[in-house]
Amino acid sequence: METELVALASAGAATLVELMISDSWTQVKDGVARFLARDGETGYMTRRLDASREEIAAIGETRDAVEADWRARLYGMLRSDPALAEELRRLLGSPERSGDVHNVVSGGVQYGPVIQSGSISGLIFHDPDRGSRRGKGKPGEG
Template identity: 40%
Template structure:
């Protein structure tokens, strides 16, 4: 059950961060605040979500991928704790995420940016989504004219 809740928390955090940069964020934020507050102080959670959105937008504007990832990780942890404390909330979260996705037009709400760095890549590099049946044959050894990428 713990793995299922962790997967739901990860999915929820990804959706939450994706919604932060969507046109439906304001409405989603209020609904997510109600979920997180569990009947207590909706306004405080709403403010946390608002501030997270500001931080995320600033991180993306400055291309600070680490800061953006930290924001998502923080909400993933918070969701895991909320679900661990109240496992019955899992179904409520699933329904909320499904509703928010429909309201967002059923379109993906996450922007993925892939970067390759750290030297010479001596094999295939794929960037995208849903790769099936790929086979690559490689010795793994660098090509003589490329070297190892070290200085």
């Protein structure tokens, strides 16, 4: 049970930090604050989350330290109330609850990557061949 709580706290902290640096932070911040503020003091927790996010934004190297702080906090919460584990799993969107996803790509030749995902943050693709295809017809027409 202890190992499971450590793993869940680690996953929760990693996900929390990833959310902090993503575009979806504004949509999830209130729910995270409510979960973390067990005493109902969501205003304080919201300010604490915002401070963590600002630390990461100001100095990218602090990301590991921020994650470690939240891992310790989550672990402490889970140890004091193991029933919170289920709520944290639900908040994290546990994969065992996800439904099947199907994707169909159509409409001709795809020259770039095709990605299917629940969320993606900070991803940049560079296509070194793109310039050579500009202004040319279909592949093989030279």
